Amino acid sequence: MSARTTRRPLRGPTDDGPIVRWILIALGVGYISLFLLSPLIAVFVEALRNGVEASLVAIVEEDALSAVWLTLTVAAIAVPLNTLFGLAAAWSIAKFEFKGKAVLTTLIDLPFSVSPVISGLVYVLLFGAQGYLGPWLDELGIKVIFTVTGLVLATVFVTFPFVARELIPLMQEQGVAEEEAAISLGASGWRTFWRVTLPNVRWGLLYGVLLCNARAMGEFGAVSVVSGHIRGLTNTMPLHVEILYNEYNFAAAFTVASLLALLALVTLVLKSVLEWRYGDEIAATHRH
Amino acid sequence: MIPGFGITFGFTVFYLSAVILIPLAALLLRPWELGVSGVWAAVSEPRVAASLRLSFGAALIAAAINAVFGLLVAWVLVRYRFAGKRVVDALVDLPFALPTAVAGIALTTLYAPGGWIGQFLDPLGVKVAYTPIGVVVALTFIGLPFVVRSVQPVLADLEREFEEAAATLGATRLQVFRRVIFPAILPAWLTGVALAFARAVGEYGSVIFIAGNIPLVSEIAPLLIVTKLEQYDYAGAAAVGSAMLVISFAMLLVINALQAWARARG
Amino acid sequence: MALEIDGVTKRFGTVEAVRNVSLTVQTGEFMALLGPSGSGKTTLLRVVGGLDLPDAGTLRFDGQDLTDVPARERRVGFVFQHYALFRHMTVAQNVAFGLDVRPAAKRPPRKEIARRVDALLARMQLDGLGKRYPTQLSGGQRQRVALARALAIEPRILLLDEPFGALDAKVRKDLRQWLRALHDETKLTTIMVTHDQDEALALADRVAVMNEGQIEQVGAPDVLRRNPASPFVRDFLSEGEGI
Numbered sequence: 001m002s003a004r005t006t007r008r009p010l011r012g013p014t015d016d017g018p019i020v021r022w023i024l025i026a027l028g029v030g031y032i033s034l035f036l037l038s039p040l041i042a043v044f045v046e047a048l049r050n051g052v053e054a055s056l057v058a059i060v061e062e063d064a065l066s067a068v069w070l071t072l073t074v075a076a077i078a079v080p081l082n083t084l085f086g087l088a089a090a091w092s093i094a095k096f097e098f099k100g101k102a103v104l105t106t107l108i109d110l111p112f113s114v115s116p117v118i119s120g121l122v123y124v125l126l127f128g129a130q131g132y133l134g135p136w137l138d139e140l141g142i143k144v145i146f147t148v149t150g151l152v153l154a155t156v157f158v159t160f161p162f163v164a165r166e167l168i169p170l171m172q173e174q175g176v177a178e179e180e181a182a183i184s185l186g187a188s189g190w191r192t193f194w195r196v197t198l199p200n201v202r203w204g205l206l207y208g209v210l211l212c213n214a215r216a217m218g219e220f221g222a223v224s225v226v227s228g229h230i231r232g233l234t235n236t237m238p239l240h241v242e243i244l245y246n247e248y249n250f251a252a253a254f255t256v257a258s259l260l261a262l263l264a265l266v267t268l269v270l271k272s273v274l275e276w277r278y279g280d281e282i283a284a285t286h287r288h
Numbered sequence: 289m290i291p292g293f294g295i296t297f298g299f300t301v302f303y304l305s306a307v308i309l310i311p312l313a314a315l316l317l318r319p320w321e322l323g324v325s326g327v328w329a330a331v332s333e334p335r336v337a338a339s340l341r342l343s344f345g346a347a348l349i350a351a352a353i354n355a356v357f358g359l360l361v362a363w364v365l366v367r368y369r370f371a372g373k374r375v376v377d378a379l380v381d382l383p384f385a386l387p388t389a390v391a392g393i394a395l396t397t398l399y400a401p402g403g404w405i406g407q408f409l410d411p412l413g414v415k416v417a418y419t420p421i422g423v424v425v426a427l428t429f430i431g432l433p434f435v436v437r438s439v440q441p442v443l444a445d446l447e448r449e450f451e452e453a454a455a456t457l458g459a460t461r462l463q464v465f466r467r468v469i470f471p472a473i474l475p476a477w478l479t480g481v482a483l484a485f486a487r488a489v490g491e492y493g494s495v496i497f498i499a500g501n502i503p504l505v506s507e508i509a510p511l512l513i514v515t516k517l518e519q520y521d522y523a524g525a526a527a528v529g530s531a532m533l534v535i536s537f538a539m540l541l542v543i544n545a546l547q548a549w550a551r552a553r554g
Numbered sequence: 555m556a557l558e559i560d561g562v563t564k565r566f567g568t569v570e571a572v573r574n575v576s577l578t579v580q581t582g583e584f585m586a587l588l589g590p591s592g593s594g595k596t597t598l599l600r601v602v603g604g605l606d607l608p609d610a611g612t613l614r615f616d617g618q619d620l621t622d623v624p625a626r627e628r629r630v631g632f633v634f635q636h637y638a639l640f641r642h643m644t645v646a647q648n649v650a651f652g653l654d655v656r657p658a659a660k661r662p663p664r665k666e667i668a669r670r671v672d673a674l675l676a677r678m679q680l681d682g683l684g685k686r687y688p689t690q691l692s693g694g695q696r697q698r699v700a701l702a703r704a705l706a707i708e709p710r711i712l713l714l715d716e717p718f719g720a721l722d723a724k725v726r727k728d729l730r731q732w733l734r735a736l737h738d739e740t741k742l743t744t745i746m747v748t749h750d751q752d753e754a755l756a757l758a759d760r761v762a763v764m765n766e767g768q769i770e771q772v773g774a775p776d777v778l779r780r781n782p783a784s785p786f787v788r789d790f791l792s793e794g795e796g797i
Contacts, residue, residue: 013455013625028364031357036382039394085303092297113536115490117510118529122311189291218387221492238389257390264385272378449638455625456632457652471642
């Protein structure tokens with residue numbers, strides 16, 4: 001019998017020691033708390049600083065209500081438009097082979113790498129008073145910049161890729177076998193889409209729409225450029241936050257901001273639920 | 289044969305052109321009414337040059353911070369179990385979901401001289417709000433999810449066998465990380481860093497509140513575009529915008545190349 | 555006597571993958587662990603390699619207690635079923651890895667490492683492939699790179715987990731003879747895990763037949779064939795001959 005060595009490897013060769021583990025978790029959670037959790041808490045604390053009643057007054061005020069209404073309106077137009085586009089783009093890219101597919105896919109992602117300010121700027125350059133089409137449209141009595149139309153366009157630009165980029169990889173992964181089977185059984189293309197394709201991608205679609213909507217309601221830079229900040233007319237919620245803040249009306253600014261933060265939290269919760277429950281049915285990149 | 293290619297492809301190309309490509313072309317065409325020398329003058333004017341330097345410099349620093357801590361957070365989320373892990377995991381996406389203006393005023397309140405965090409930094413002589421450091425803070429916030437979400441799935445899919453093999457060959461834990469794990473996640477990590485950088489360069493909403501927007505000091509390029517528009521200097525705004533756009537395209541090409549590299553390695 | 559496994563138990567949650575197993579492997583012996591999937595043979599091999607920690611029992615090697623020694627200090631050559639070759643390293647870098655990671659004081663000079671790598675590659679019939687990447691090799695070549703990498707650290711014992719599992723039948727047969735020849739030449743103590751009766755009986759000096767986490771019988775191939783200790787051993791061995 002030999003003497004037992006005194007070392008005791010309480011962990012396998014791929015596990016980190018408790019001290020390393022503890023330090024890394026502390027650093028990671030600390031970093032998240034400092035940069036993500038503290039701003040989130042600050043929004044709600046500042047909003048409720050003068051009590052719930054004061055907050056309610058700030059929301060029920062006329063300009064704030066019209067900002068809420070405008071934000072909902074813009075999202076209600078922009079999100080369905082980009083959803084329709086996302087479905088069409090995914091259908092053509094995932095189910096068919098054609099030249100230039102890679103280029104098309106890259107172009108669809110383009111708005112993500114463009115500054116939001118530029119997303120608004122391009123429409124001012126097209127439709128503004130000194131824009132390429134502005135004077136011509138003006139004669140026809142059509143105004144785009146400083147109107148709801150401009151807000152919708154800018155929002156469509158920044159939220160353009162969301163639905164498409166969720167659906168394309170998902171539909172590619174699913175292939176064409178089921179659609180071909182349905183068609184061979186006599187189903188029309190339209191019916192095949194509704195009965196076969198759509199049910200297969202429904203959670204991925206919902207996921208994309210969710211993210212698209214969050215960005216549409218929260219977008220600031222792009223709409224700021226085309227809005228003109230006309231109170232009660234072209235002021236969305238994020239723009240209203242800015243105006244209130246710049247008027248040193250901090251409590252009201254944070255109250256409207258807290259509504260937007262609530263929207264963000266609801267989005268995060270729904271997103272997490274989708275990832276946990278339907279991880280296999282949404283695009284491969286979101287499986288944890 | 290599945291039907292519907294004509295109409296869906298046609299709609300895709302039409303919508304893409306109408307909403308994205310033609311407007312972007314309008315941006316790239318506009319500056320040239322100033323002439324080549326005029327465009328150069330507009331872009332190299334000290335205030336514009338300073339703002340471009342700040343936007344790219346601060347974005348680079350923020351991306352570097354996230355490169356380190358994003359990797360750390362991804363590691364912790366994939367490898368360890370701890371209370372509240374799911375909450376932390378969900379919270380990582382907050383910068384995607386929280387409107388940038390909300391983030392902007394919240395960060396300003398935190399880092400202002402009397403704010404929760406600012407009050408501790410003030411005695412040390414560190415001013416964050418209304419300085420370039422504030423810009424870095426906002427851009428770090430905005431870029432945080434990219435590195436985590438790029439690295440996380442690759443790290444999760446990495447077979448433990450590679451680490452076990454390295455261990456039986458005598459490597460220490462640090463050697464295993466440096467020589468086996470890190471090279472395997474390198475393409476994903478670089479992609480995440482590039483994405484965070486690209487996003488930060490163009491960021492507007494979260495920055496303008498905390499930056500103080502002092503010309504030549506803490507004024508970012510996107511804000512200068514807005515300022516020029518308000519002065520009806522369309523061509524000048526377009527010149528700055530085009531400069532940013534061209535650099536963003538270059539970044540996009542780099543990111544695509546990185547992703548192709550990652551796929552080739554997989 | 556080289557390796558003594560004494561009363562080893564390994565649980566995963568409530569499942570006992572290995573139950574109170576004892577086994578002795580002689581110096582220079584080629585031992586096969588044979589059994590159906592889920593019989594605990596791979597787990598036992600991983601316990602010997604230090605990759606899984608036993609819940610009970612001890613391991614001794616040449617009288618030294620190995621139970622508490624971490625994997626990286628055990629000097630075992632472990633060859634994984636899917637080879638686990640480092641994809642971002644060349645063949646030569648893979649083989650050199652175990653020498654490269656040694657602390658500076660124990661690390662051979664760069665030239666000496668290169669010389670040893672070349673010698674190993676030559677012995678594995680992999681001359682000239684040092685600069686290739688693992689993805690550019692055939693399955694049989696990868697298998698031999700994994701073996702070369704494991705042998706580079708001059709292991710005290712060689713552990714092979716289903717070494718031919720991922721190869722097609724023709725390559726399997728060739729590699730089998732080659733491996734036996736290599737063992738006869740090096741006399742390195744070897745444990746091989748396999749679910750293939752023919753393979754175990756053809757290659758090993760002795761075979762340990764495992765079932766449900768326990769060893770049913772240990773013996774030389776002809777002993778097992780002539781005197782199976784249990785119906786399970788008899789049935790499991792005869793399956794292979796029928797095919």
